[in-house]
Each structure stands twice: as structure tokens, then as C-alpha cells.
Amino acid sequence: xxxxxxxxxxxxxxxxxxxxxxxxxxxxxxxxxxxxxxxxxxxxxxxxxxxxxxxxxxxxxxxxxxxxxxxxxxxxxxxxxxxxxxxxxxxxxxxxxxxxxxxxxxxxxxxxxxxxxxxxxxxxxxxxxxxxxxxxxxxxxxxxxxxxxxxxxxxxxxxxxxxxxxxxxxxxxxxxxxxxxxxxxxxxxxxxxxxxxxxxxxxxxxxxxxxxxxxxxxxxxxxxxxxxxxxxxxxxxxxxxxxxxxxxxxxxxxxxxxxxxxxxxxxxxxxxxxxxxxxxxxxxxxxxxxxxxx
Numbered sequence: 281x282x283x284x285x286x287x288x289x290x291x292x293x294x295x296x297x298x299x300x301x302x303x304x305x306x307x308x309x310x311x312x313x314x315x316x317x318x319x320x321x322x323x324x325x326x327x328x329x330x331x332x333x334x335x336x337x338x339x340x341x342x343x344x345x346x347x348x349x350x351x352x353x354x355x356x357x358x359x360x361x362x363x364x365x366x367x368x369x370x371x372x373x374x375x376x377x378x379x380x381x382x383x384x385x386x387x388x389x390x391x392x393x394x395x396x397x398x399x400x401x402x403x404x405x406x407x408x409x410x411x412x413x414x415x416x417x418x419x420x421x422x423x424x425x426x427x428x429x430x431x432x433x434x435x436x437x438x439x440x441x442x443x444x445x446x447x448x449x450x451x452x453x454x455x456x457x458x459x460x461x462x463x464x465x466x467x468x469x470x471x472x473x474x475x476x477x478x479x480x481x482x483x484x485x486x487x488x489x490x491x492x493x494x495x496x497x498x499x500x501x502x503x504x505x506x507x508x509x510x511x512x513x514x515x516x517x518x519x520x521x522x523x524x525x526x527x528x529x530x531x532x533x534x535x536x537x538x539x540x541x542x543x544x545x546x547x548x549x550x551x552x553x554x555x556x557x558x559x560x561x562x563x564x565x566x567x568x569x570x571x572x573x574x
Contacts, residue, residue: 283454285455285456288435288437289454296403296416297418300427300432302433304345305320306344307387308332312339313337328368332346340389342387343384345382383411384403385402386402389409397443399439399440399442435456436454459557460545460546462543465541465572466485469482483560492526493538494574496553496554499560501560502560519534519535520537540569541563541565541568543561544558
């Protein structure tokens with residue numbers, strides 16, 4: 281069952297709030313204690329994540345998220361990327377990038393389907409299993425603000441009366457992401473493809489550090505076609521032959537003098553100092569590039 285993006289519902293007392301874990305979805309199938317782990321589309325993840333155990337449960341199907349925690353205990357999608365493509369990780373990978381399983385729903389128990397039970401009842405049964413499920417909170421709690429303060433991705437609001445519908449994206453579950461905003465310096469653009477061919481596909485963003493202008497990511501969302509056309513006309517006269525960045529920038533880009541400042545919304549900083557899920561908000565002519573520091 282999948283969530284729709286949105287904001288916290290107005291009738292919040294009818295919802296429970298869970299932390300939104302920045303990982304990958306995984307379902308645990310326990311049959312007489314034997315464990316099989318599958319992904320959203322049925323791929324077998326059992327050997328991929330040997331840290332996941334059966335928690336002593338004999339017969340159950342549990343839904344949850346595989347996460348890799350950073351040194352501060354926050355889910356890090358960058359760290360998880362070191363594991364998610366290893367079908368049989370070696371001991372070094374297991375030690376460097378261990379994963380944790382976060383259970384949040386119970387679909388079957390002792391051969392009985394729980395799909396038609398309300399969310400609140402499924403969660404009560406899950407908590408009784410004592411498998412380490414993170415708690416959920418009342419819908420009128422300050423969990424969203426708490427996740428923002430802790431640098432987490434956000435929350436999922438789940439209707440207390442909702443059944444579980446596999447493979448369905450439903451407004452019974454709403455994912456609400458935290459987004460911060462920051463200024464960035466434009467140092468170039470990546471040429472577009474498809475309907476953006478011949479123009480800007482995404483902007484190359486930077487901030488000034490002790491090393492100079494430092495790459496912090498590309499932003500390719502939040503634009504209208506008209507806005508991209510305007511940016512193209514603005515950036516063309518600023519073109520230069522070489523990268524203005526002090527560090528390496530991936531992909532082939534067109535470079536410009538770092539004279540312009542823009543603003544982006546984003547969810548968090550990654551371990552490798554990139555802005556995660558940036559969304560363009562607009563140019564900031566009131567800001568000097570030298571003011572944009574990490």
C-alpha cells in the first residue's frame with residue numbers, strides 16, 4: 281500500500297503519524313520461522329539484507345522499510361545506496377554499511393489475513409509481537425516539527441480506520457515531507473533532453489566554502505517552460521569555457537560565471553554534501569553570490 285504526497289489532513293484526530301523513513305520498502309514473509317524478504321515488486325531481498333531476522337515470530341507477513349543509519353542515527357539514503365545493489369554483500373560491506381529494518385504494518389498473522397482490519401488494530405497487533413516497530417503518534421502531535429528539527433524526511437499520516445490495500449496508492453495514507461530552503465549560486469546548466477532539448481535541463485548549484493565555489497547538486501524541478509526559456513536567455517551571455525567549481529561536477533554541463541543567486545527548497549543534506557530533492561523557487565537578485573556559503 282502506497283501513500284500520496286500532501287499536507288497534514290485537517291481532521292488530524294482521525295490519523296496516526298509515523299516517521300517517514302528514507303529507505304526502501306521491504307516485506308517480511310515468515311513461514312514456520314523461515315524468513316523471506318521481498319521488495320515492492322516481489323524481488324527477493326533475503327540474501328541482500330542478512331541483518332534482518334525473524335524476531336522470533338513463526339507465521340506472519342510484516343511491512344516496513346530497510347534503512348541505513350548515519351553516525352547520528354538518521355536514515356541515510358546515500359549510505360543505503362552502497363548496499364541496495366549488492367545481492368550477496370561481503371563482510372566488509374556489512375560492517376561499513378549495516379542496515380536496520382523498521383516494521384510499520386502487519387498484513388498476516390498465524391495464517392489469518394489482516395488486510396481488512398483498521399490500521400489502529402493492525403498496529404496494536406504488530407506492537408504485541410515486540411518486533412521493534414517504531415511507535416506511531418496521535419495525528420494532532422508535533423511529530424512533523426520534531427522530524428524537521430532532527431533532520432528527518434517527514435511523516436506519513438495514516439487514517440486510523442483504513443484497511444490495507446496492496447499495490448494501491450490511496451489518500452488513506454499521506455506522506456508529508458519537510459522542506460527547508462536555501463540560496464544557491466548558479467554555476468552552469470545541464471542541457472535538456474526530450475521536450476527540453478536545446479535548452480536547460482537542470483541548473484548546476486554551488487555554495488562558497490574555503491575551497492571556493494563548491495558543487496551541491498543539480499536542480500531540475502520547479503520550472504515552467506517559460507521560466508526555463510527566460511533562464512536560458514539570462515545565462516547565455518554569462519557562458520565561460522571552464523567549470524567555476526572547485527570540486528568535480530558530474531555529467532556534461534555548460535558553464536557560466538557564478539554571478540546569479542537562486543533559491544531552492546530541499547528535504548535534507550546528504551552525507552556527500554548534496555541537496556536532496558531540490559525544487560527551484562526562483563532567482564534572488566537581492567543576494568550576492570559571496571553571501572551564499574555552506
